[in-house]
Amino acid sequence: MLQPQERKNSEQLFERAGKHIPGGVNSPVRAFKSVGGNPIFFSRAEGAYVFDEDDNRYIDFINSWGPMILGHGFPEVVEAVQMQAARAMSFGAPTELEIQLAETICEMTGIDMVRLVNSGTEACMSAIRLARGYTGRDKIIKFEGCYHGHGDSFLIKAGSGASTLGVPNSPGVTKGTATDTLTAPFNDLAAVEKLISENPDQIAAIITEPVAGNMGCVPPAEGYMEGLRALCDKHGIVFIMDEVMTGFRLAPGGAQERLGVEADLVCYGKVIGGGMPVGAFGGKREIFQHIAPTGPVYQAGTLSGNPLAVISGLTTLRYLQNHPEVYAHIDHMTERIEDGMREILENSKLPFTINRLGSMISIHFCENEVMDYTTASEGNNNYFKQFFHGMLNEGIYLPPSAYETWFVGNTIGESELEHTLYAAERVIEEMSAQVK
Structure with missing residues (x-):
């Protein structure tokens, strides 16, 4: 697992940014306010991966909030x-x-x-x-x-x-x-x-x-x-x-x-x-x-x-x-992520709902159907915080908010899928162990 102290350069940059940029960020969701902790500063990206200023590598499920369908650096x-x-x-x-x-x-x-x-x-x-x-x-x-x-x-x-x-x-x-x-x-x-x-x-x-x-x-x-x-x-x-x-x-x-x-x-x-x-x-x-x-x-x-x-x-x-085959690939990989996450969560003690359409997907830690803002707000944000940071420490970069969709890109392959589900299994198992 990656540990927060290994992101020293990001911590230093965030402190420096706060002196001249409101909140240290140029868009509020980047500030990690809803998940806690400080944002990560990135230096480069390639394919399915982004790299932070400490050269830690993460599988990217934000993809610049959607547009990098073909992956980074196509x-x-x-x-x-x-x-x-x-x-x-x-x-x-x-x-x-x-x-x-x-x-x-x-x-x-x-x-x-x-x-x-x-x-x-x-x-x-x-x-x-x-x-x-x-x-x-x-x-x-x-x-x-x-x-x-x-x-x-x-x-x-x-x-x-x-x-x-x-x-x-x-x-x-x-x-x-x-x-x-x-x-x-x-x-x-x-x-x-x-x-x-x-x-x-x-x-x-x-x-x-x-x-x-x-x-x-x-x-x-x-x-x-x-x-x-x-x-x-x-x-x-x-x-x-x-x-x-x-x-x-x-x-x-x-x-x-x-x-x-x-x-x-x-x-x-x-x-x-x-x-x-x-x-x-x-x-x-x-x-x-x-x-x-x-x-x-x-x-x-x-x-x-x-x-x-x-x-x-x-x-x-x-x-x-x-290349219409791109759409078949990203839909298929997102479906496999959904199926894998669902199996992992069904074997846990955590409440969950998974929503997906095509290559957009999100996990909500609640039992109810999520179909509008009110039902989305009923999710357990503390669970999401734990899940987010757990996945981050496993090298998976998810949107830092329970209210954002994930975006899957065309460069997600078998190894990235396996790593993501393996990480999720470890994180959710640890979270589930804390549930009484």
Whole structure:
């Protein structure tokens, strides 16, 4: 087992970082607040592995929060980025690469048009603005536990019930913004119908993760996505799928293809940059005619379509498009992880639920079915903390939160699978021995 004291360089770097970076990190989940301890600082990655500043090696089940489907340092992507960097790193002007990426995204997903931006947050913010401009309405519906970036409209939680107006979930979000954001439990069509009936002709958009990834992996219930689509059609509401996590991961056409449900607008990120900072939102031509410079809804970005991010994403997507066997492999390996974990946990004293769809998976230490934020919150976080640190000390890098999905990449092979399940068996056996 690796021991925390062997991560001295990470400890020193975290202390140094805290002097000039809030909390010592540039994104809160990295801080290990929900699992305890201090974050690990990484120096390099290769294939299925990441290496920390003390040169400890870990099997990576975060994969930069999803986009490294082909593994770290995929040769074709690295070569393409290196060649582009020698040509130019940025123009702030149009390039043919942008067209090629847009054509590839539309071809793979079946959407009509796409606008490149710089992050998933920006994509979701822009999609909401476009939906409001298109419909002339102000309110949106989002779902508890679904994360669409840190835009003001999304940092809202429900009040005492699904029909209660939202309240800010972060200082700095105005009450006015909260008033325009309605929340409902994920997988609850009746709650959505109630919100629509209470706010007739006022709702511009419903935005959802088709498979939630920020309360663990929570797949949609049977008929749920189809029900949302039907409600949007009936009431003239723009249906937005946030596919920042699921896009090009669950299938070449993302969740729309996997679930067989078409959205009006779709948000992408991460993978369309091959791991580089990038995002995009796309959808139906009729709606996109309303965005500047064609229409009046303004959206802009100086570095949108940055050639380094674009060539990285384009190379990744083209490989996935030409090698559909990748999806069969990552789904199969994730299924084997699920089966192995289930067998180990069934032989323990620990309560558990495992959720999976495709190559997204999460373990919840509870007996109930996890289908929304409330049921996800019923998991035993102390068990998860023990599991997380136990696996970390065995060389397995999991998301440092019980509310995040794991992502399996194409470079997970037999040895990585065996190591992961062997580590889990050791950790869970030790945890189970402490249960009275």
